[in-house]
Amino acid sequence: MKTEGLARQQVxxxxxxxxxxxxxxxVKLVYLDQDGLGQIDGLDLRCLTEFKRSSNGAVEVKLTDRVAVLEKLLEQQKAEEDGLGAFLEAMDRPAAPEGMCSQR
Incomplete structure (x- = not known):
């Protein structure tokens, strides 16, 4: 389980x-010509989701939707807070009688 937590934190x-x-x-990628193609490996293109160059030279670049990513991060934070709240609430409950798994 510890590796799952690490993987989640990495994500x-x-x-x-x-x-x-x-x-x-x-943006640098847009301006690279044939001679500069060797520089692509050194570019940080994580935020790039789509790149198109038409035959007439027009370029279309699509980047990660930052708002959507931030919304997902907020959802995760809320889920963690809800989970922590439930854990703390469970800690406040009296212990189950001996021999019982839980109180209902």
Whole structure:
């Protein structure tokens, strides 16, 4: 279970990076020509979701929806707070009589 918590925390960190990340490298990608294609590996394109270049030279770039990512992060935070509240509430309940699993 400890690794599940670590993985979850890593996902939340990645989501925060997406929500707060800069799009500078995505813009740099737009201006790369054939000679600069070797630079692509060094670009941070995590926020890039779609890139199109038409035959007439027009470029379309779509980035991560930051608002949607922030909404998901808030949902996760609320779920954690609700879980903590339920845990603390359960801790305040009197202990079950010996031999019983729970009080109902």
């Amino acid at each position: 939340l960190r990645e989501m925060m990076d997406l929500a707060m990340g800069r799009a500078n490298d995505a």
